[in-house]
Amino acid sequence: MNSSANTPDSTVWRSTRFRQWLDRRMPPSNAITLDQKKIFILPTREGVFFSLLIVFMVLAGINYQNSLIFALAFLLASLLMVSILHTYRNLSGLTILAGGTLPAFAGEDAEFTVMLSRLGARTYEALLLGWNRDLLQGADLLEDEEVKIKLFVETRVRGPMNPGRLLIQTNYPVGLFRSWTWVDLDMSTIVYPSPVPAGDIPVVSASSDEGKLLAREGVEDFYGLREYQQGDPLKQVAWKSYARTGELLTKQFSAFADRRIWLDWESYPGMDREARLSRLCYWVLKLDATNNEYGLRLPGVEITPHRGVEHREEILKALAIFEVEEFELEQVS
């Protein structure tokens, strides 16, 4: 499941030992409630400067023998310590639930929905979450008990995608400490090949072997013109064009599926695997948009022609996972 090539922020995961340790400590789960086992906390850069300020103030207190300067320095030192508790509290007890995911085409952003939920009166403020440290999304849990957050992850290559561990962090309230956690919500989605426009429709006539012809009166969408053939309904003759040019043409409408179309691996001889998949993907989208029936033939895979959203997803998924192990090996090397 875990596609390392698709894991963003891979620097954090460079150490496999760290990852193994994390996996033991926080096994993947769809619902995770944060507790002290899962929350890390360290001072921020501002926290370090703040500490230096306190040291400076104590020195001023000593040199001026001024009790109230001491008092102020100690108040700020105590604030620093108390802020650890508050920053920790701003994550502790928070429940993160995996929500739905939306697939994407390679190079686009995949969408993951997570839900943050709180129990009881404790509120959470200024939470930041995301799979990429540079692209965090803010969230508050003040009045609401639950909040849904859509997170987008940039994808690079096709295949099943697990975005890895989700970073949840907060600097609230004073920004002097940062508490964070990496949770694995066991979420995954699929990344389809990126569509590449391909010239011709790689039609492989279905009339040859199986199935009856579905002579459809496709009249919804104008698609193009072709030479008049005997038997074409007169209604569809492009009379205006005939008047202009003298050539007899038939208007073709988009439900030109008086044939069923096969998208075939063999239509693109000489291309490598990914190039073929991208072109096939392009035609899937094209045909789906024009409400055609289409099927898919890949080496070892055959999906009979059909139409509709589910069918499209099935075919796209087949494209996405086709020989994915080999593909991943190529990516690594």
Added chain:
Amino acid sequence: MTGFQIPRNSLAWMLLAQSAVIAPHLTRLPYWTIALCVVCVLWRVMVYQGRWSYPGRWIKVLLVFFGIVGLALGYGTFLGLDPWVGLLIMMFVLKLLEMHHKRDGYVVILLGYFVALTQFLYDQGIPSTLYMFLCVTMITAALIGLNQTRSHTRPAQTFKKAFVLLMQSVPLMVVLFVLFPRISPLWTVPLQTEMAITGVTDTMTPGNIALLVQSDKLAFRATFADEVLPLSRLYWRGLVLSRFDGTSWTQELQALYGRLYRPGQRTTSWQDNMELLGEKVTYSIILEPTGQNWLFSLTMPEGSLKEGIGLVRDFRFYSLREIRSKLHYELTSHLNYRIDRDLSDFWRYRYTLLPKDSNPRSKRLANTIRENSLNQADYIRNILRRYNLDEFVYTLKPTVLGDDSVDEFLLDSKRGFCEHYAGSFVFLMRAVGIPARVVVGYQGGEYNRIGNYVEVRQYDAHAWAEIWQQGQGWIRVDPTSAVAPSRIESGLESAVEDENTFLANLPLSWMKYRQILWLTEIRLQISAISYYWDSWVVGYTPSVQMSLLTRYFGDLDRKRLGMLMLTTFFGLLGIVAMFILGKRSHKLLQPIDREYLRFCQLLAKQGLPRSVGEGPIHYAQRIGQQRPDLASAMQVVTDAYVRMNYAEDQPEKTDSLRSAIRAFRFRTLSISS
């Protein structure tokens, strides 16, 4: 420039906190810095509103340049504390015009905390401290605002959060304050450049003490270890003035040249001239800053003071550094003493020296009286009697005197304040060869029974005389007591009661309303609080800390003190943590849920517990099968609960559920009985 905008919430608190934290400094800053502050704040507001943009680089460079030049010209130096505080404030304000990133916001906030600190270099009183706490809360609110999401736009909430955070920090701060090992200064630091000089000065010209006593400002507070001496015996000796130029009395500088005498140190010979005899009194003094070098003590003190403060030749305390902050010191004085039993010819000469041609009529008068007196003692008595019987007036409005001030006072105006009497008395003594000198300090005070201390204010300033007698040494003589005994017995107010000049320029002074009892009560309370503040908070010095802690923890070295501090601090932090983190309050049960759960407990007692995860309807069905006798009553309760919980809008009303449960309970009881 860049798109970063400080959140509105944060910016609002930042600007407010900034104005608040700078406000107390305004009187000390050059006037143009105020204009600079206003311009910067307004500019920043305009930037926020998108009407203006940030100033260009050259404008900023020019602002900084002229700011520094202006400060240098305004203060004339960068050596003292004030110009540095001014510089800090200027940077603090100018940084507003350069907030492109979040970290710039942090810089402004950290500078803000530091500016808040500087206020304590000038004022450590309770009001100032409370005000600074308010400022620090505002700065913290700005800090919180910086870390809130942009959608959070309730400044009051942010302030409240800051307040809560700080209040949770206060107990921890107290632990650190009490237990953090205090050490002496590591290096010298710049001090205030200008310090208003208050209290008695080292020059006594007729009229200047009369001017000083127009003030009701606090001079010092004294606490006695045992019983408080009667006010008439409290002569707080501060300065000895023995040089006379015909008009003014000043210090004998030679008296200061001797090395400071400290206890246990036997390097000076003159210390042997001090014989301390019996009756001791131990007391501690918190002296308000005077900007001058002398300390006040009752005669005759055993020298026991800190570094840089010691006794000088005329047996009073002198500090090498000016007293710029409150000074806390403890002393033991001997009320019977004999100092300078023998006086060298040099000193005898100095203490009888008078300017040759000044005040000739007084010299003649002295000689005439001396001739008519039997001996020196009789002469002194005659002089004092003269003050008492002749038409001398003790007044706060003395006649202005010319060059021969003693002549004019003794023979013409005869109206004077303590300095006239002390000065003229010493003159008359010297005129006949009796060594004499003027002593300036305070006399009396007000006893505060709430705080058990004596409070001495500027209007208690006083001048008296010391004369030297063979075999007895220096003896105190107060000529004022001859002309106005009530001054010594009950203070200045009653002494000038008839002419109604006490604090004439301060119509609203608390001190003028001492006859109003409840007002006096309040005044004494406030004074006592500020006394405790001064002695336990402001005056919490290394020595005070050590004596306090050894009282409770026995002998403590610095290492054990550090351990004690850390364990207490983290122990308390644990308690605070429980308070902060323990509030994981689960959702409060709705009243009907509470009723239903209680009903389930009732059934559980009957041996029919609800299993985990079993819904009310299934539960009722199961019970109905197990105990058909309870089925219908159970059904009524369950129906009521389900209906109220899911169907009705007002789950708070538990009446129907209650009555159903009551019916059920009645049924089970009647079955079991």
